[in-house]
Amino acid sequence: MTAPDAGTASPTVSGRAPLGVPWWTTAAIVLVALNLRPAIVGVGPLLSEIRADQALSATAGGVLTALPVLCFGLLAPVAPRMSRLIGIERSLLAVLGVITVGCVVRLVPAVWALYLGTALIGAAIASGNVLLPALIKRDFAHRTGMMTAVYSAAISLGGALGAAVTVPLADAAGLGWRLGLGVWVIWGVLGILCWLPQLRRVARPAVRAPRVRGLGRQALAWQVTVFMGLQSLGFYAASAWFAEIFVERGWSPAAAGALVSTVSLTGIIGSLGTPVLAARTRDQRGLSLVVTAIGVAGVGATLVPGLEVVASVVAGISYGAALGLALTYVGVRSPDAAHAAQLSGMSQCVGYVLAAAGPFAVGALHDLTHGWTVSLVALLALYVPQGIAGFLAGRDRVLRIAPPDATAG
Secondary structure, eight states: OOOOOOOOOOOOSSSSSSOOHHHHHHHHHHHHTTTSSSHTTTOOOOOOHHHHHHHOHHHOOOOOOOOHHHHHHTTTTTHHHHHHHHHHHHHHHHHHHHHHHHHHTTSSSEEEEEEHHHHHHHHHHHHHHHEEEEEEEEGGGGGHHHHHHHHHHHHHHHHHHHHHHHHHHHHOOHHHHHHHHTTTTHHHHHHHHHHHHGGGGGOOOSSSOOOOGGGGGGGGHHHHHHHHHHHHHHHHHHHHHHHHHHHHTTTTHHHHHHHHHHHHHHHHHHHHHHHHHTTSSOHHHHHHHHHHHHHHHHHHHTSSTOOHHHHHHHHHHHHHHHHHHHHHHHHHOOOOOHHHHHHHHHHHHHHHHHHHHHHHHHHHHHHHSSSSSSHOOOHHHHHHHHHHHHHHHHOOOOOOOOOOOOOOO
16 A cells, blocks of 8 residues: 555645745754753753752652653644644644743742753653654655754754753853753754744634544554554663663763763764665565664663763664654655644553653663663663564554544635
């Protein structure tokens, strides 16, 4: 089964035709994507300091790092509904606003504020994760691969900044871990200012876009979902615990944070290249196997003391490539923007709930075994189902179009 003509018109969420998109819209999308990781990835390099200051166990630390990922999953279905009501542009502005508020809440000197602010940030990013692929499917139908590469690379860059900048700011400026995390308020405000011009291009639709139904009964949708979830699980487990693993092996917190930043920086290579390669062919099975093999090599290297730099580089490339491939699957396996939004919501709802188990399980296994070997072997073993799901999702298929659920005037 082959994909339909990419240029076929479909109901848009905001009522704006997907033609004549100016360059500054692309730049604004990049700035939104840059806000979708730093405020949560920055927690990992500071986790040792946070745990010592707040007397948190490794399991409690795992809960803190898993919380935003759990929000990604549980709140992802809200995004398609919100976009149908107020449009994608207004929804993304709300995303940036809530991220900023969450960063401010974490400045309050209380444990509950740390968890509440992190939950708010996770809730906002949940919607951003879902809406950006749908926006790209709608406005860049003929350049899906390129734009997916650009925004997934921006997500990886944002994660790299969160890992690399947070600790030096907290240490060099004498801010402490709380203010070190709080500096991402500035990033959120900048994103809001750059996104505001998009609201001038919004026109409320005369007919509300229909809601796609029956997606959960299609095997292809579940294959994309499982691949999305398992690649996310690996990335967030690495973001949460790699720094602490490296610190226990003798690296300084700043150096360990730099290594975690390397994971995200090298992820840009995978994020840029994989969607472009994936979009050039209708069948991505071979590419999915290559991505999986690189991931096995990267995580496998973390088991060997002394190979931390190699592990960070290779694992980073694999995480970026897997993210880019997962996001590309959302676009190329969807016949239109409405299906892309719904598949994005489903894959991230179920996928991120699955991924949330990663940081928590790694921390719990460390508490049980008093070491990191079992945790890393478990992450390595998960590449088996991830590779199978990616291979099946890579076949030349597209989602079936079901009759619309309802339309509203």
